[in-house]
Amino acid sequence: MSMSEAHERRLRRATRILDIPGMIVGKAAAWLIVPMVGALVYEVIARFVFNSPTMWAYDATFMLYGALFMLGAAYTLGLDSHVRADFLFNILSPRWQGIIDGAFTLFLFFPAMYFFTVATFEYAATSWQQGERIPTSPMMPIIYPLKSVMPLTGALLFIQGISELLKSYYSIASNRRFRDEDGHP
Amino acid sequence: MSDAVLGLVALGLAFVGILTGYPMAFTFIFIALVFGWFGMGERVVSLMQFQFFALMRNTTLAAVPLFLFMGFILEQSGLMERMFKALRLLLGRVRGSLFLVVLLVATVFAAATGIVGASVTVLGVMAAPIMQNSGYDIRMSAGAIAAGGTLGVLIPPSILLIVMGPVVGVPVTDLFTAAIVPGLMLSTVYIIYTLVRSYLNPDLGPPLTAAEISETTAAEKFRELFFGVIPVIVVITFTLGVIIAGIATPTDAAASGALASLVLALLYRRMSWAAFKRCVYSTLVLSAMIMFLLGSANFFGAVFSRLGSARLLTEFLLALPFSPTVMLLIILGIVFVLGSPLEWIPIVLVIVPIFLPTMVEMGYDPLWFSILVAVTLQTSWLTPPMALSAYFLKGVVPQWKMSDIYVGMTQFVALQLFVVLLLVAFPELVLWLPRALAN
Amino acid sequence: QDETHTINIQTAVPNSSLYFKLTEDFAERAEAMSGGRLQIEVLPDGAEVSAFEILDAVSNGVIDAGYAWPHYWSGKHSAFVLFSNVPASTGMDQPSLMSWYYAGEGRELYTELVQEVMGLDVVPFLVQPMGPDPLGWFSRPFESMEEFRSIKYRAPPGIAGQTYNAMGVPAVAMPGGDIVPSAQRGTIDAAEWIGPADDKNLGLSNIWEYYYLQGLHQQTDVGELLINGALWEGLPDDLKAIIETAALANVAMTNATNLHENALAVRDYEEQGINVLDTPEEYYDLFIEAQNEVVQDYIDGDEFFARVYNSQADFAEMVYPYHSRVIALQSAVVNGAAEVRGETKE
Numbered sequence A: 001m002s003m004s005e006a007h008e009r010r011l012r013r014a015t016r017i018l019d020i021p022g023m024i025v026g027k028a029a030a031w032l033i034v035p036m037v038g039a040l041v042y043e044v045i046a047r048f049v050f051n052s053p054t055m056w057a058y059d060a061t062f063m064l065y066g067a068l069f070m071l072g073a074a075y076t077l078g079l080d081s082h083v084r085a086d087f088l089f090n091i092l093s094p095r096w097q098g099i100i101d102g103a104f105t106l107f108l109f110f111p112a113m114y115f116f117t118v119a120t121f122e123y124a125a126t127s128w129q130q131g132e133r134i135p136t137s138p139m140m141p142i143i144y145p146l147k148s149v150m151p152l153t154g155a156l157l158f159i160q161g162i163s164e165l166l167k168s169y170y171s172i173a174s175n176r177r178f179r180d181e182d183g184h185p
Numbered sequence B: 001m002s003d004a005v006l007g008l009v010a011l012g013l014a015f016v017g018i019l020t021g022y023p024m025a026f027t028f029i030f031i032a033l034v035f036g037w038f039g040m041g042e043r044v045v046s047l048m049q050f051q052f053f054a055l056m057r058n059t060t061l062a063a064v065p066l067f068l069f070m071g072f073i074l075e076q077s078g079l080m081e082r083m084f085k086a087l088r089l090l091l092g093r094v095r096g097s098l099f100l101v102v103l104l105v106a107t108v109f110a111a112a113t114g115i116v117g118a119s120v121t122v123l124g125v126m127a128a129p130i131m132q133n134s135g136y137d138i139r140m141s142a143g144a145i146a147a148g149g150t151l152g153v154l155i156p157p158s159i160l161l162i163v164m165g166p167v168v169g170v171p172v173t174d175l176f177t178a179a180i181v182p183g184l185m186l187s188t189v190y191i192i193y194t195l196v197r198s199y200l201n202p203d204l205g206p207p208l209t210a211a212e213i214s215e216t217t218a219a220e221k222f223r224e225l226f227f228g229v230i231p232v233i234v235v236i237t238f239t240l241g242v243i244i245a246g247i248a249t250p251t252d253a254a255a256s257g258a259l260a261s262l263v264l265a266l267l268y269r270r271m272s273w274a275a276f277k278r279c280v281y282s283t284l285v286l287s288a289m290i291m292f293l294l295g296s297a298n299f300f301g302a303v304f305s306r307l308g309s310a311r312l313l314t315e316f317l318l319a320l321p322f323s324p325t326v327m328l329l330i331i332l333g334i335v336f337v338l339g340s341p342l343e344w345i346p347i348v349l350v351i352v353p354i355f356l357p358t359m360v361e362m363g364y365d366p367l368w369f370s371i372l373v374a375v376t377l378q379t380s381w382l383t384p385p386m387a388l389s390a391y392f393l394k395g396v397v398p399q400w401k402m403s404d405i406y407v408g409m410t411q412f413v414a415l416q417l418f419v420v421l422l423l424v425a426f427p428e429l430v431l432w433l434p435r436a437l438a439n
Numbered sequence C: 001q002d003e004t005h006t007i008n009i010q011t012a013v014p015n016s017s018l019y020f021k022l023t024e025d026f027a028e029r030a031e032a033m034s035g036g037r038l039q040i041e042v043l044p045d046g047a048e049v050s051a052f053e054i055l056d057a058v059s060n061g062v063i064d065a066g067y068a069w070p071h072y073w074s075g076k077h078s079a080f081v082l083f084s085n086v087p088a089s090t091g092m093d094q095p096s097l098m099s100w101y102y103a104g105e106g107r108e109l110y111t112e113l114v115q116e117v118m119g120l121d122v123v124p125f126l127v128q129p130m131g132p133d134p135l136g137w138f139s140r141p142f143e144s145m146e147e148f149r150s151i152k153y154r155a156p157p158g159i160a161g162q163t164y165n166a167m168g169v170p171a172v173a174m175p176g177g178d179i180v181p182s183a184q185r186g187t188i189d190a191a192e193w194i195g196p197a198d199d200k201n202l203g204l205s206n207i208w209e210y211y212y213l214q215g216l217h218q219q220t221d222v223g224e225l226l227i228n229g230a231l232w233e234g235l236p237d238d239l240k241a242i243i244e245t246a247a248l249a250n251v252a253m254t255n256a257t258n259l260h261e262n263a264l265a266v267r268d269y270e271e272q273g274i275n276v277l278d279t280p281e282e283y284y285d286l287f288i289e290a291q292n293e294v295v296q297d298y299i300d301g302d303e304f305f306a307r308v309y310n311s312q313a314d315f316a317e318m319v320y321p322y323h324s325r326v327i328a329l330q331s332a333v334v335n336g337a338a339e340v341r342g343e344t345k346e
């Protein structure tokens, strides 16, 4: 099996388009680290220098952190940066790697992410209905936006999975790796 | 099939699933969903959402991205490489000098926080490239970083001991005091081991060549000490120091350290906008990798513990008629074995209470016993399939092969078990300090 | 009819907690009364889900039953807090609260809140009246509220934390696991935790030597048993009655054990050299004043909250002419005997 150049171009264009949602959300979420640093440094100064800790810094911290790593999961998948124990995997030909990745994405990843998205969607929806607040802080800030990050993460991973499936198909069809040594497509 | 047998099958499949090389976070989620579904029906999806949300709202773990951010700023600016090079220069002919540096940094890190994800990844980001470029043995380097990164579990402050105190009914403060000597012993054993092995076989940690040493003048060494080593050490000491001094919690300090590193990099004119963007995006990718893996491991652990295999095994062994010493070793063996599929939380919360009464009945000191369990549990980060320490390291140093990391860690697991046996043989190592302080 | 029913209760407390043991006491009584047809296992915090997920987890059946405190759910509805930490401004103390719950409108209102307002599939029982919670452990004593305002205090969440902030106390919102390391290092100067007996496990008495027993932020505190509704409906009537009776027995056991264990713990602390101090008078007035303002927003903000609050305030007013005199009598008994023994504090 091999792949015509036109076919390959179309496939690469399709993966680039499918990569967009995960990448945009992920890169945007990455910048949450900046307000996180800001909030905590402010908190340290307020507490240590002025003896008046803020009410909001810790709430802001876990919300920013929770959103950051979840929303980055799809982008991370797109970069193939979720950890693999790849000592056997790396011995295989690109075609076999594609077969394993493709089969796992199809039969394992998609079902898992389907349930992840549906379950967390309901979890978040209930939280919206209750106008839920988080009781572990004196300020009791609203928590449903953070819970909504979970189904969003699931949906982004799902879309990213389709892109990964195409990448596996490429490896199966051409017996070449989709990404070069540095991980670039 | 009984639930307990299901648990063992799930465990076997987790091993196989990892070996296929597919991103393991998703493998764990899938296996947990399937086996959870058999064991508890569709409610297993609720267990999944609870586990992930518990992770998302954990302020302590928020230190992970912040420490990573700090690590990337020091790495991208080249300041970290310069510091390690300078230290190597200063330590000249010492074989394996970088092992010494890494393990010392790991020990200080451990005294400041107990977050394995943060220690392992930051050490990996900072030290792995220079160790590789200096021709250090990859296996031993990986082992030193992965095992060094878990020291914080034992050396106070330790989240594990905080959770364990109310389980065993021993004040957390007593556990902290009792853990100091064993923790420092472990770190010392690691250092001695790496230095002796490097001394015997210089290929493991090659010293500078005579030519390299004679090339650098005393003035150059002096310059590197002042501009290469001291500023970075000041920033790191400042960051970890404010935690130890009580000015800030680990999360606060990680943020302050990131800012201080950025200021330092700007002062050295070593931080461009492009490099800063790389730091931001690398922090995201690695945080997502670590935390998503941790979430899936927690979910797997929750399902495994729900299926009850661990309980059954423990209760079965406890019913056997063994002498106290044999029983103690068997219990530590269970803790070690269960540390492979489980994280420490279900072991401490569900398994320890099962055998604690037996141990107390046999006349063992709960304080000493708790520390034995804690030291043994520290291996749970290093034993596959849930060898999170190895996976965090693999995430930051993708060019290191997982097989090398596994092999490298095994030596340190053996060292750890050796220390456990020492503590079994000489309880005074644990009990001396708390008693001395009580008087 | 001989069918065995298994119920796992996941609690929000660790194994060595006094309240874990009291929940085990409940389980043992129910098992014994049922002749073994009920098999009840008590699990520690985190065994399956984290403490703050217990209500949801019971409702959707992830766990059969749970043990926690109503105020843990105050993020879902503001009125939950009223069933464990009653604002001092209602005039309710711990005995009045339990009287209102079992002899007045309380139980009906709580069931309405859980099942109708929240739509949860949960049957709740208030089983462990454990209040009042102490003000907590301090690195140094304080004579006035002015001094308290310079102390970095780990406060309980919710209305309590909001009240301290309204009083100008620098209350730090800190997860439980951070308390000991932060205390050892001086990141905080004071912290409230659970009660004299349970605080021993944390070891705060090894760090700080001043202990204030009287605080108003949780002057009432009630542990609850939550049972999945479908599971409950599936039980035969006699087993339901057994659980109800064991729950009531648990109230009695908690009253008995709480006073005994906490008193023993306080005696141990004093022998160990801990200074057990009285909270300055000023604190009470300022706290109630600040809490009134905080609570007023909740009353204006939610109808159901207002209904429960008013029911409690009315109940407290109704019992006042009798209850206040009984309290004065009891105080005279306790202090009068102490005077005879020559151990009055002032």
Ligand code: NA
Pocket (backbone or CB within 6 Å): B109, B110, B111, B112, B113, B114, B115, B151, B152, B153, B154, B155, B156, B157, B158
């Ligand atoms: Na530590």
Ligand code: NA
Pocket (backbone or CB within 6 Å): B339, B340, B341, B342, B379, B380, B381, B382, B383, B384, B385, B386, B387, B388
């Ligand atoms: Na493990």
